[in-house]
Amino acid sequence: MAVVKLQRPKLNFGEKIYFGALIKGFFLTMTHAVKTLRGKSVGADELASSGLGVTMQFPEQRWDEHLPEYYRGAPALVTDEQGRERCVSCQLCEFICPPKAIKIVPSEIPSDDPWAKVEKRPLEFEIDMIRCIYCGMCEEVCPEQAIYLRKDYLITGLKRADMVHDKKKLYEIGGTRVGLVNKWNELK
Amino acid sequence: MSDTPSATAELKLPKDQATEKGLVNVQIDGVWHQFPKGTRMIEACRQAQVIVPHYCYHPKLSSPGNCRMCLVQMGMPPRPTPGQEPQRDENGYEIIGWIPRPVIACANTIGENMGIRTTGELVEKCREGVMEFLLINHPLDCPICDQAGECRLQEQSVQHGRGVSRFVDMKVKKPKNVEIGPRIRLDDERCIMCSRCIRFMDEVAGDPVLGFTQRGAHTTLTVHPDRLLDSNYSLNTADICPVGALTSNDFRFQMRVWFLKETPSIDVNCGTGTNITIWTRENKIHRITPRLNDEVNSAWMPDSHRLNFHYIDGEARLTEPLVKSGSRHLPETWAQALASAAAEIKAIPAAQTAIIASGRMTNEELFLTRALAAEIGTSQLALVPRLAEADALLIAADRNPNTTGAKLVLGVEEPYWKLNSIRDGVRNGSIKSLIVLGDDLITDADFTAEDLGKLDFLLQTSVLANPTAEQAHIVLPSAAFAEKRGSMVNLAGRLQRLNRAVEPQGQAHDDWEILRDLILALSGGKNEVYHIEDVFKALAENVSAFNGLTLSKIGHQGAQIADTGYQIPLLANERARKAAGLING
Numbered sequence: 001m002a003v004v005k006l007q008r009p010k011l012n013f014g015e016k017i018y019f020g021a022l023i024k025g026f027f028l029t030m031t032h033a034v035k036t037l038r039g040k041s042v043g044a045d046e047l048a049s050s051g052l053g054v055t056m057q058f059p060e061q062r063w064d065e066h067l068p069e070y071y072r073g074a075p076a077l078v079t080d081e082q083g084r085e086r087c088v089s090c091q092l093c094e095f096i097c098p099p100k101a102i103k104i105v106p107s108e109i110p111s112d113d114p115w116a117k118v119e120k121r122p123l124e125f126e127i128d129m130i131r132c133i134y135c136g137m138c139e140e141v142c143p144e145q146a147i148y149l150r151k152d153y154l155i156t157g158l159k160r161a162d163m164v165h166d167k168k169k170l171y172e173i174g175g176t177r178v179g180l181v182n183k184w185n186e187l188k
Numbered sequence: 189m190s191d192t193p194s195a196t197a198e199l200k201l202p203k204d205q206a207t208e209k210g211l212v213n214v215q216i217d218g219v220w221h222q223f224p225k226g227t228r229m230i231e232a233c234r235q236a237q238v239i240v241p242h243y244c245y246h247p248k249l250s251s252p253g254n255c256r257m258c259l260v261q262m263g264m265p266p267r268p269t270p271g272q273e274p275q276r277d278e279n280g281y282e283i284i285g286w287i288p289r290p291v292i293a294c295a296n297t298i299g300e301n302m303g304i305r306t307t308g309e310l311v312e313k314c315r316e317g318v319m320e321f322l323l324i325n326h327p328l329d330c331p332i333c334d335q336a337g338e339c340r341l342q343e344q345s346v347q348h349g350r351g352v353s354r355f356v357d358m359k360v361k362k363p364k365n366v367e368i369g370p371r372i373r374l375d376d377e378r379c380i381m382c383s384r385c386i387r388f389m390d391e392v393a394g395d396p397v398l399g400f401t402q403r404g405a406h407t408t409l410t411v412h413p414d415r416l417l418d419s420n421y422s423l424n425t426a427d428i429c430p431v432g433a434l435t436s437n438d439f440r441f442q443m444r445v446w447f448l449k450e451t452p453s454i455d456v457n458c459g460t461g462t463n464i465t466i467w468t469r470e471n472k473i474h475r476i477t478p479r480l481n482d483e484v485n486s487a488w489m490p491d492s493h494r495l496n497f498h499y500i501d502g503e504a505r506l507t508e509p510l511v512k513s514g515s516r517h518l519p520e521t522w523a524q525a526l527a528s529a530a531a532e533i534k535a536i537p538a539a540q541t542a543i544i545a546s547g548r549m550t551n552e553e554l555f556l557t558r559a560l561a562a563e564i565g566t567s568q569l570a571l572v573p574r575l576a577e578a579d580a581l582l583i584a585a586d587r588n589p590n591t592t593g594a595k596l597v598l599g600v601e602e603p604y605w606k607l608n609s610i611r612d613g614v615r616n617g618s619i620k621s622l623i624v625l626g627d628d629l630i631t632d633a634d635f636t637a638e639d640l641g642k643l644d645f646l647l648q649t650s651v652l653a654n655p656t657a658e659q660a661h662i663v664l665p666s667a668a669f670a671e672k673r674g675s676m677v678n679l680a681g682r683l684q685r686l687n688r689a690v691e692p693q694g695q696a697h698d699d700w701e702i703l704r705d706l707i708l709a710l711s712g713g714k715n716e717v718y719h720i721e722d723v724f725k726a727l728a729e730n731v732s733a734f735n736g737l738t739l740s741k742i743g744h745q746g747a748q749i750a751d752t753g754y755q756i757p758l759l760a761n762e763r764a765r766k767a768a769g770l771i772n773g
Binding site for chain 1: 330331332336364365440441442443444446447
C-alpha cells in the first residue's frame with residue numbers, strides 16, 4: 001500500500017494554545033443557549049420539540065401526530081364495516097415473511113356462521129414481534145386486504161411470550177378499516 | 189442428392205426406415221422424431237420433452253377431448269395428384285402442408301410424416317381463448333382453495349392467460365361446498381368440466397357414480413341420486429382434479445401445499461407396496477398421495493391406506509422405553525432398558541426363548557432379527573400372518589407388506605408356520621421368554637393376556653401402545669413407516685425403498701438400531717454398524733436374491749428381484765385397456 005505523507009499545517013503561537021478557538025466555541029454554545037431559552041431553535045417546529053431546544057421529551061411527548069402516511073409500524077389484522085374478519089388464512093404472508101415471524105393455523109368456518117360461505121379463517125394467527133422487521137411484505141402480498149402495517153411503534157414486553165401478538169391482539173391493533181374491496185358480498 | 193431413379197432406389201427414405209421398426213416419423217416443433225404407431229399426439233410431444241398444456245387428458249384414462257386446452261397445429265403432406273411424385277426435402281421427408289385450423293393433441297393419433305407445432309401465433313391464440321373461456325365462470329377463490337399452489341388453472345393462466353377479465357356479466361352460480369362422499373368435498377363453481385373424475389370412477393374404480401347434469405355454462409358435476417362417492421378409491425379423484433373442485437376432507441384447510449416437503453416412499457398397509465409421496469412440514473405429516481409406478485400401483489392408491497398415518501403423532505404413540513415395575517410401566521433410559529432386557533434374556537435358557545417378528549418389518553430389520561435369533565441360539569422364530577379381504581384393484585389379502593422379503597431374508601418358504609407351536613409352547617409353559625417385534629399378539633395372533641401372563645419375560649418393540657405391550661416387561665418404542673429407511677419386497681417380488689419423511693417421535697428409535705443395540709447388549713461386542721446402508725450391504729452379501737444391490741441402486745421405482753407369479757389386479761385391468769388402445773400411458 002502506498003504511504004501518503006501528510007503535510008501538517010504550521011501553527012502559530014496563538015493557534016497552538018487554542019485559547020481563541022475555545023472562546024469561539026463558548027460564544028457559539030451561548031448563542032444557542034439563548035435561542036433555546038427564547039424558544040427560537042432552528043427546526044423546533046418541524047421536529048415537534050417540547051419547547052426547550054429541538055429535543056422531544058419522550059414518552060410525555062409522542063411522534064404520533066407527525067408520523068408520515070407511509071409509516072410502517074406493527075402489522076395487524078383488520079375487520080371491515082360488516083364486522084367480518086378479512087383474513088381467510090391463505091398463508092401467503094406466512095410464506096413471504098422474510099424473517100418467518102408469522103405463524104397461522106387455518107380452520108374451517110362452521111356452517112351455522114353468517115359468513116360460512118367464506119369457508120376459511122385463521123384459528124390462530126401469531127406474529128412474533130421480536131422477529132418482525134416491519135418490511136410490509138405481508139401487507140403487499142395479502143390478496144384479501146386483511147393485514148396492514150399500522151402506526152404502532154411501541155412494541156414492548158417483559159417476556160418473549162409478551163412479544164408474540166396473537167389473533168386477539170392483532171385485531172385489537174388493527175381495528176376496523178372501511179372502504180376496502182367487498183369481495184365476499186351477497187352476490188358471491 | 190441425385191434425382192436419378194437408381195440413386196433414390198438405393199437410398200432408403202425415412203418413411204421406410206421407420207416402417208421397418210414399426211414406427212412413424214413425426215416432426216414436433218421442427219425436429220423429427222420416431223414413435224410407435226398409434227401413439228397419441230400429446231403423448232408423442234411429451235416423449236419429445238415438449239409440454240402441451242392440458243386439463244382433461246390423463247395418460248391412464250381415456251381421452252374424451254373436452255377441455256380443448258391441448259390445441260396444436262397439425263400438418264400432413266398434401267395428397268399428390270395422380271401420377272405426381274410427392275415432394276420431398278433434402279432429407280427425404282415429404283413437404284408438410286399445414287392445416288390452418290388447430291386440432292386437439294390428446295385424442296388424435298400420429299401418422300407418417302405428420303407435423304405438429306406446439307408454438308406459434310395460431311396455437312398461442314387458441315390457448316389464450318380457451319383460458320379466457322375457462323375463467324369466465326371461475327370463482328377465483330384461490331385464497332381459500334386447497335388446490336392453490338398445485339392448480340393447473342393457476343399455472344396455465346400465468347402462462348397463457350390475459351391477466352384481466354373482459355367479462356362483464358354475472359358469473360353462473362353453482363353449488364359450493366357439497367359433501368358428495370365421506371372423504372371428498374365438491375365445489376362446482378371451480379369445476380372446469382374436464383371429466384377426469386367421472387372417467388376415473390368409471391374406468392379404474394369400477395363405480396361410476398359421478399356425472400354431468402345440465403348443459404352449456406350450467407353444466408354441473410354431480411353424484412348419482414341416492415348414491416355417494418364412497419368408493420375406497422374416491423380420494424384419487426381429488427389427486428387428478430386439475431382444479432380445486434374435488435378436495436380431500438382429511439387435508440381440507442390443513443396446510444398450503446407450497447410449504448410441504450415431498451418424500452418418495454412406499455405404503456406398508458398391504459402386500460402391494462403402493463408407491464407413495466409423503467408430504468410433510470416441520471416433522472408433521474399432512475398428507476400422502478400415490479406416486480406413479482407402472483409396475484406396482486399405476487397412479488392410484490386406496491383411501492384406507494392413504495389416510496392411515498394419523499396414528500404416527502397420535503395419542504397412543506409410545507415415545508419412551510418403558511420397564512414394568514409392579515403393575516405399572518415406568519419410563520427408563522435406553523441404555524438401562526436394553527441392559528436389563530439383555531440380562532433377562534440371558535437368564536432364561538435359549539430353548540425356552542422364542543422370537544415373534546412381524547411381516548411389517550423391513551428386510552434389514554428381518555436380517556438383524558435373524559442375527560438376534562442366532563445370538564440367542566433359538567430356532568423358534570415366526571412372523572404373525574395378517575390376512576383380510578382383498579379387493580379387485582390394489583389391496584392384497586396379505587396385509588403384511590414384506591411377506592416376500594421375509595421368505596427371502598429368513599430363507600424359509602413359510603415364515604408363519606412356527607407361530608402355532610410358539611403359541612402352544614407359551615400355553616404349556618415350555619416357552620418362558622418371548623421377544624415380540626412390532627406386532628400385537630393379542631389382537632392379531634390369538635394370544636390372550638392370560639397366555640402372556642404366564643411368561644417369565646416378555647419384550648415388545650412397538651410404535652403404539654397396545655394390549656400386548658400392556659403385558660410386556662419391557663416396551664421399546666420404535667419408528668413408524670414414515671420415520672425410517674429400509675427396503676421391502678412386495679407380493680410381486682419387487683424390492684422397494686422406504687424413506688424417512690419425519691424424525692421419530694420423542695425418544696423412539698429406528699427398529700434396526702434397537703435390534704443392533706439388543707444384539708450388542710447380549711454379545712457385549714463393539715458396535716461396527718452405524719448406517720442402514722451397512723446392514724443392507726451385509727444382507728446383499730448373505731442373501732442371494734439381494735446380491736449386487738445397494739439401497740441407492742434400488743431407486744425410486746424399485747427393482748424386480750423375485751418372480752412370485754403374483755398379479756396386481758389393477759395392473760392387469762390397465763394393461764388390457766392399453767392393449768385395446770383405450771389409454772396411452
